[in-house]
Amino acid sequence: MQKRKDAKGRVLREGESYRKSEGLYMYRWTTDDKKRHTIYDATLEGLRLKEDDILHDLRDGIRVGESNITLNDVYEMWKKDKKGLKQTTFGNYIYMYEHFVMGEFGKRRIQKIRKSDVRRLYNGMLDAKKMAVNTLETIHNVLHQVFKLAVEDGYIRLNPTDEVLGDIKRAHNYETPKRHALTIDQQQAFVEFTAKMPKYRHWLPLFTFFLGTGCRVSEIVGLRWEDIDFERNLISINHNMVYYQRDMGKCYYSVTTPKTPAGKRIIPMLPEVRQAILDEKAYQTEVGLKCKATVDGYTDFIFLNRDGCPHNPQTINRTIARITLAYNEEELERADKQNRKPLLIPHFSCHNLRHTFATRYCENETNLKVIQEILGHKDIKTTMDVYAEATQDAKVQSFANLSGKIRIR
Numbered sequence: 117m118q119k120r121k122d123a124k125g126r127v128l129r130e131g132e133s134y135r136k137s138e139g140l141y142m143y144r145w146t147t148d149d150k151k152r153h154t155i156y157d158a159t160l161e162g163l164r165l166k167e168d169d170i171l172h173d174l175r176d177g178i179r180v181g182e183s184n185i186t187l188n189d190v191y192e193m194w195k196k197d198k199k200g201l202k203q204t205t206f207g208n209y210i211y212m213y214e215h216f217v218m219g220e221f222g223k224r225r226i227q228k229i230r231k232s233d234v235r236r237l238y239n240g241m242l243d244a245k246k247m248a249v250n251t252l253e254t255i256h257n258v259l260h261q262v263f264k265l266a267v268e269d270g271y272i273r274l275n276p277t278d279e280v281l282g283d284i285k286r287a288h289n290y291e292t293p294k295r296h297a298l299t300i301d302q303q304q305a306f307v308e309f310t311a312k313m314p315k316y317r318h319w320l321p322l323f324t325f326f327l328g329t330g331c332r333v334s335e336i337v338g339l340r341w342e343d344i345d346f347e348r349n350l351i352s353i354n355h356n357m358v359y360y361q362r363d364m365g366k367c368y369y370s371v372t373t374p375k376t377p378a379g380k381r382i383i384p385m386l387p388e389v390r391q392a393i394l395d396e397k398a399y400q401t402e403v404g405l406k407c408k409a410t411v412d413g414y415t416d417f418i419f420l421n422r423d424g425c426p427h428n429p430q431t432i433n434r435t436i437a438r439i440t441l442a443y444n445e446e447e448l449e450r451a452d453k454q455n456r457k458p459l460l461i462p463h464f465s466c467h468n469l470r471h472t473f474a475t476r477y478c479e480n481e482t483n484l485k486v487i488q489e490i491l492g493h494k495d496i497k498t499t500m501d502v503y504a505e506a507t508q509d510a511k512v513q514s515f516a517n518l519s520g521k522i523r524i525r
Contacts, residue, residue: 122160132163143167173273187229188222190266198261204358204370209258216241216255226266231276234259238284249290256281297475297506298468302461303327309443316439318399322419322432323469324392329383330473330491333466334358337426338371338411339418344393349385353492357411359428369426371412376494383490393418433465440464471502478506 119127122134133142140156141163147153157163191213198206221237241247260277267275298306310316310323325336331353338357345352357371374380396418407417408424417426440461451458474491481487488499
């Protein structure tokens with residue numbers, strides 16, 4: 117069979133041809149779906165470079181000829197078929213993608229998006245939008261999953277989000293914020309100041325519960341009276357209540373089960389915690405406060421705001437900040453009059469209260485498995501990290517006590 121040649125006498129490969137009237141080289145091939153595709157180039161060398169890329173893609177199972185597929189197209193596929201995520205997590209992913217990615221970046225053809233494009237997108241979000249890194253992490257999580265689907269379905273060969281977030285963090289000198297526990301003196305000062313101030317005294321049962329259980333804020337704001345067993349002095353942690361804010365300032369609560377089985381647990385109730393709950397009940401009876409909220413079928417919540425609704429974490433954190441500021445101002449004046457160094461309380465949040473409990477617990481308990489179960493940690497490594505930090509001072513003190521007691525020289 118005679119092989120086809122171009123005007124220069126060069127032998128053309130199968131699928132190649134030369135269109136003399138247009139002065140163009142053409143390559144045509146058929147994909148598995150029986151569709152015919154064609155590419156052109158002014159030179160045979162240029163055509164074969166394109167042809168080699170196509171053959172490479174075909175061998176690797178890449179969908180050649182579907183170059184018009186956009187990132188948003190793949191996102192819609194991911195959105196339709198994604199399973200295994202909690203509804204609140206899934207809803208947050210949807211919001212983040214559609215709010216920050218879908219507009220300009222999402223309209224780009226997915227086969228044309230490179231790692232440098234993703235890096236430029238992330239940098240732009242951090243720089244121009246003054247975005248927090250943890251918000252960018254959420255956007256990255258959903259983008260990574262969408263691009264992973266594109267790889268699995270053969271639209272692209274590599275995931276362009278791989279390793280980009282780490283590069284961005286290093287470029288911005290970002291370090292994961294280290295949560296610190298309050299010292300015993302700081303903890304005592306915070307509790308005593310809250311108790312003595314009429315303006316803040318009604319918050320004391322809530323803070324006592326934080327410091328006496330180590331529960332997460334989402335577990336505490338969703339706690340119901342039926343979760344408390346006063347006869348056996350046990351607290352059942354069996355759900356979380358999260359608080360979301362979306363466009364136009366609209367906020368809503370949502371109840372979910374714990375993210376992992378470890379989050380579902382029973383916590384023994386300390387006498388101080390029991391009394392705090394009883395104090396909360398007495399306060400609500402005195403002021404005529406009753407729960408008016410029902411969230412996803414859950415109601416009769418323990419800790420309520422003045423409107424009879426559950427607290428949201430932002431309000432609790434703002435209250436902590438106000439109490440801390442008021443205490444520090446008073447302590448500075450008092451220390452100045454007494455000519456001593458003031459005992460100041462650092463800025464902290466709800467999660468620091470959980471970490472404070474974890475630290476006190478680790479200082480008094482050596483069984484890591486028990487600590488892990490009480491704190492609801494999925495990974496024992498998390499517990500070990502908390503334990504190592506919490507017992508650091510104790511290790512130093514133990515060696516100080518050891519000095520001179522062992523004959524090593």
